[in-house]
Amino acid sequence: MKKTTILVSVLAVAGLFFATGCSKEDFGSRMFSKMDNNGDSFVDKKEYIEVSTKRFEKVDDNDDNKVTSKEAFENRFAKKMPEIAKSLFAKYDTNKDGVVEKSEMLQVSEKSFIKTDSNSDGKLTKDEMKVYRQNEMFDKMDVNSDNAISREEFQNFKSPFAK
Numbered sequence: 001m002k003k004t005t006i007l008v009s010v011l012a013v014a015g016l017f018f019a020t021g022c023s024k025e026d027f028g029s030r031m032f033s034k035m036d037n038n039g040d041s042f043v044d045k046k047e048y049i050e051v052s053t054k055r056f057e058k059v060d061d062n063d064d065n066k067v068t069s070k071e072a073f074e075n076r077f078a079k080k081m082p083e084i085a086k087s088l089f090a091k092y093d094t095n096k097d098g099v100v101e102k103s104e105m106l107q108v109s110e111k112s113f114i115k116t117d118s119n120s121d122g123k124l125t126k127d128e129m130k131v132y133r134q135n136e137m138f139d140k141m142d143v144n145s146d147n148a149i150s151r152e153e154f155q156n157f158k159s160p161f162a163k
């Protein structure tokens with residue numbers, strides 16, 4: 001169950017980068033530098049949560065701090081990757097009422113930060129992110145194991161958690 005949470009949040013970030021296909025190294029470092037806002041080579045909890053918040057605000061079309069299923073599925077990302085959007089929505093909607101409130105999103109993000117911070121020092125290094133995000137999910141998606149994810153592999157990837 002915990003693994004599911006991590007993988008799903010990985011998928012969200014990965015979606016930003018795989019649209020055009022990229023190498024394994026690229027994937028890790030681009031994601032990391034995107035999250036490391038102040039460039040100190042650590043991603044702290046604030047930075048981590050900021051990324052989730054920005055994503056949330058982007059999807060929350062009418063700015064009421066709630067993401068309805070309509071908002072969640074009628075955007076470019078969801079149309080391109082409906083399976084991922086579905087898993088994400090289910091993951092964030094912790095009370096299963098069909099709406100993701102900002103407080104739910106923050107809770108889930110905080111949990112996944114704690115899980116990724118394997119030495120519990122409150123900061124994520126590139127390596128910690130690598131272990132948790134890059135490998136787990138990259139290997140799942142890299143169907144032919146050539147260490148690169150093609151656009152096709154990305155598009156064919158079906159979340160094992162979607163019904």
Ligand SMILES: [Ca+2]
Pocket residue numbers: 035036037038039040041042043044047
């Ligand atoms: Ca930082």
Ligand SMILES: [Ca+2]
Pocket residue numbers: 060061062063064065066067068071
């Ligand atoms: Ca809304």
Ligand SMILES: [Ca+2]
Pocket residue numbers: 092093094095096097098099100101104
């Ligand atoms: Ca909810």
Ligand SMILES: [Ca+2]
Pocket residue numbers: 117118119120121122123124125128
């Ligand atoms: Ca750490």
